[in-house]
Amino acid sequence: MYPTDLKYTVTHEWAGIEEKTGIVTVGIGEYAVKQLSDIVFLELPAVGDKLKKGEPFGAIESVKAVFDLNSPVTGEVVEVNQALSDNLDLLQTDPYGQCWMVRIKAENQEEIQALMNAGDYEDFIKKGQGKH
Amino acid sequence: MKWRLIQSGHLDGYTNMAIDEAMFALSAANYVPATLRLYGWSPPAISIGYFQNYLSPPLIPLPPLLKGGRGDLGFPLIKGEGRTKERDKSLKLRHDRIDIVRRLTGGGAILHDRELTFCLVTAFRGSIIPDDIFDSYNLISGAVIKGLQILGIEAQIRGDETALSHVGSSLSNRGSDRAVSKQREFFCFARQSGYDIIFDGKKLVGSAQRRKDGILLHHGSILLDGEQNPETSIGVNSILGKQVDFKEISKNIVEGFCRTLSIDLIPGELTEEELELSRQLVMTKYNKRTMDL
Numbered sequence: 001m002y003p004t005d006l007k008y009t010v011t012h013e014w015a016g017i018e019e020k021t022g023i024v025t026v027g028i029g030e031y032a033v034k035q036l037s038d039i040v041f042l043e044l045p046a047v048g049d050k051l052k053k054g055e056p057f058g059a060i061e062s063v064k065a066v067f068d069l070n071s072p073v074t075g076e077v078v079e080v081n082q083a084l085s086d087n088l089d090l091l092q093t094d095p096y097g098q099c100w101m102v103r104i105k106a107e108n109q110e111e112i113q114a115l116m117n118a119g120d121y122e123d124f125i126k127k128g129q130g131k132h
Numbered sequence: 133m134k135w136r137l138i139q140s141g142h143l144d145g146y147t148n149m150a151i152d153e154a155m156f157a158l159s160a161a162n163y164v165p166a167t168l169r170l171y172g173w174s175p176p177a178i179s180i181g182y183f184q185n186y187l188s189p190p191l192i193p194l195p196p197l198l199k200g201g202r203g204d205l206g207f208p209l210i211k212g213e214g215r216t217k218e219r220d221k222s223l224k225l226r227h228d229r230i231d232i233v234r235r236l237t238g239g240g241a242i243l244h245d246r247e248l249t250f251c252l253v254t255a256f257r258g259s260i261i262p263d264d265i266f267d268s269y270n271l272i273s274g275a276v277i278k279g280l281q282i283l284g285i286e287a288q289i290r291g292d293e294t295a296l297s298h299v300g301s302s303l304s305n306r307g308s309d310r311a312v313s314k315q316r317e318f319f320c321f322a323r324q325s326g327y328d329i330i331f332d333g334k335k336l337v338g339s340a341q342r343r344k345d346g347i348l349l350h351h352g353s354i355l356l357d358g359e360q361n362p363e364t365s366i367g368v369n370s371i372l373g374k375q376v377d378f379k380e381i382s383k384n385i386v387e388g389f390c391r392t393l394s395i396d397l398i399p400g401e402l403t404e405e406e407l408e409l410s411r412q413l414v415m416t417k418y419n420k421r422t423m424d425l
Contacts, residue, residue: 011345035265041183041238059182061238064327065265065341066182 001122002029003096007072007115010124014096015072017112024073024112027100028060028091031125036062039088044101049077051104053111058101071104073111079103133260137397138169139382145177145233145244150413152251153236154406156342156349159253164406166254168389168397170382173244177231180241181340184234184318233418237340237351240320246357246367248381250276252350260393261348265341269327271392272350276329276337279388280354283381285371287336290328321355321365334358334366354381 006014012032016025033039041061051057051071058069081100084090091099106112116124140151148171158164252272254261262268273289280287317323320338329337339352356376358367368376386397402410 037265043183061181061183062265063325064239064269064339065343066236066238067342068344 002118004118006096007112007117008121008124009070009072009115011068011070013070013072015112015115017106017109019109022075022106022109023078024075024104024106025100026057026072026102026104027095028069029121030095032067033091033095036060036065036067038063039091041066042085042088042101044080044082044085045077047077047080051075051077069101072115073104073106074108075104075106077102078105133393133395134165134398135254135393135395136165136167136400137386138167138400138402140169140171142172142174142378144175145173145179145231146414146418147410148173148177148249149179149233149235150410150418151402151406152253152349152351153413153417154409155251155253155402156236156344156347157409158403158405159255160345160347164253164403166259167252167400168386169251169253170385171249171251172247172378173249175231176243176245177233178241178243179233179235181237181239181320182235182342183238184241235340235351236342236349238342239338239340240323241318242320242338242353244353246355246369248354248356248378248385250350250352250354250385252348252352254348255346256343256348257346260395266327268341268348268350269339272352273327273329273337273339275389275392276352276354276385277388278392279381279385280329280336280368282387283368283372283376283384285331285336285368287329287331289326290324290330290335291326319361320353321358321361324364331366331371335361335364336366336368336371354385356381 002008003014006016008014008029012029014027014029017023018025039060039062042058043060044058045051049057051074053072053074054070056068057071057077060067060069080102084099084101140148143151152169155164155167155169159167256263256268260271262271270289277287277289321335324335327339328335329339335355336358337352337354339350341351342349355365355367356369356378358365358370368381389395390397
């Protein structure tokens with residue numbers, strides 16, 4: 001159900017790593033998008049911002065709730081998907097592809113390995129253990 | 133189950149928002165219990181949603197303030213349509229004289245004058261508050277509706293998801309440098325959504341949530357007077373045809389929460405940690421001289 005080449009956080013961000021460069025691509029998954037429903041605002045960091053694992057890198061607002069977006073790794077933002085802010089509806093149909101949010105140069109790639117794989121994440125969702 | 137009840141009385145906008153943020157932050161760290169806080173605003177203030185952009189004041193017309201009450205700030209509102217030098221000057225004066233504060237929660241701006249505000253902070257995992265956003269709204273709104281019912285008002289949830297229309301004036305959020313959005317009415321009580329608590333089709337209670345690390349902060353504004361957006365909103369006093377005492381409505385809302393959530397609300401005080409953090413937040417974040425609006 002969830003892409004097997006990605007890793008997942010308990011707050012429903014996904015992360016894909018390019019091991020050669022240590023660049024981690026981050027977005028939010030299908031489960032979070034369904035929970036949020038009609039997304040109206042998105043706040044993302046700037047290129048060059050320093051992020052810490054587990055701390056907010058942005059925020060997202062649906063019709064009636066604001067959620068933090070949490071970084072899956074410690075590192076520096078090297079790219080931001082500004083086009084996504086102009087087309088938030090895309091999140092409903094393609095949360096894993098065009099809807100990546102930030103790319104982060106990870107300081108420690110092992111942080112990614114500590115995240116859940118697709119199977120573990122699916123079990124996690126079934127048990128209703130998410131934190132968003 | 134016992135929850136803490138904090139009744140703060142009327143405080144300024146910076147302090148109100150700083151206390152709510154302190155409760156939220158310390159609740160996430162498990163330092164404070166589930167809490168319902170009730171409060172008013174003095175002097176009147178405008179809170180803007182977390183993502184709203186506060187542009188040059190003349191572009192954001194204020195709703196007409198109440199004459200003769202605390203909301204009458206002593207300078208004229210130039211009536212009429214369109215922008216004129218006099219009207220811009222009037223609006224600028226009004227903005228210079230009223231506190232503006234950014235909420236942690238989303239949604240539209242609110243002029244807080246004659247209203248009862250509540251802030252509920254609790255975990256939503258493993259608690260009586262459902263994880264699902266709509267379900268959590270239903271439960272919390274049900275508690276407010278029960279409280280209003282005890283007061284003699286038969287309010288209801290609008291419930292029509294197709295009602296996300298943009299009614300009323302030409303007010304709108306004209307984009308933002310903080311974020312990009314779909315356009316919506318600037319003021320909360322000019323907006324409609326299926327989550328609204330309404331009476332006779334008009335919005336009586338506006339609400340919004342913030343969620344972080346399994347903790348929920350739910351803000352609600354119960355209008356006592358609804359004249360700030362007369363076409364789209366209504367207040368308790370208008371419905372009942374009398375001035376309802378702040379303490380009386382507070383008592384009924386508390387009763388509504390106790391009955392609906394099956395909890396005991398035990399009157400309590402803010403902890404030293406909450407007070408200290410809220411003081412720091414006023415100084416470093418919410419004070420308008422340092423706050424990045």
